Amino acid sequence: MLMKKLRFFLILLSLTCSYAQAEKLFVEMEFHENCIKLDDGSNKNHQPIKGEDGKDLKFTSLIGAINYMSLQGWELVETRSVISGQGYVSTIIGGQSSTNTKVYYIFSKDVTEEELEQIVNNSYKTK
Numbered sequence: 001m002l003m004k005k006l007r008f009f010l011i012l013l014s015l016t017c018s019y020a021q022a023e024k025l026f027v028e029m030e031f032h033e034n035c036i037k038l039d040d041g042s043n044k045n046h047q048p049i050k051g052e053d054g055k056d057l058k059f060t061s062l063i064g065a066i067n068y069m070s071l072q073g074w075e076l077v078e079t080r081s082v083i084s085g086q087g088y089v090s091t092i093i094g095g096q097s098s099t100n101t102k103v104y105y106i107f108s109k110d111v112t113e114e115e116l117e118q119i120v121n122n123s124y125k126t127k
């Protein structure tokens with residue numbers, strides 16, 4: 001009798017967990033001038049992270065910013081570099097390279113389906 005109740009409870013628990021399963025939200029983090037700016041796809045621009053006083057949080061290093069994201073429940077998934085500008089011009093001619101490299105950090109976090117749906121609904125245009 002106890003085994004039947006335990007089995008029923010485990011089945012019920014597994015069904016409940018499958019309905020309450022979390023979804024992954026991805027954000028792109030830009031670290032610039034000791035500030036974090038995030039893009040979840042719902043805004044045109046990266047949005048700065050603000051402290052309780054409403055001012056942009058300033059970090060002493062990139063690692064400090066990544067540790068902050070981890071403390072907030074985010075997991076670093078990937079980094080990617082974007083290179084823009086002109087290529088190398090020979091120094092014999094007196095030129096220099098005029099390229100610019102930005103590094104973006106992709107993080108993920110478990111959220112509810114409703115939270116993810118709300119963000120996704122704000123991330124595309126219905127024109």
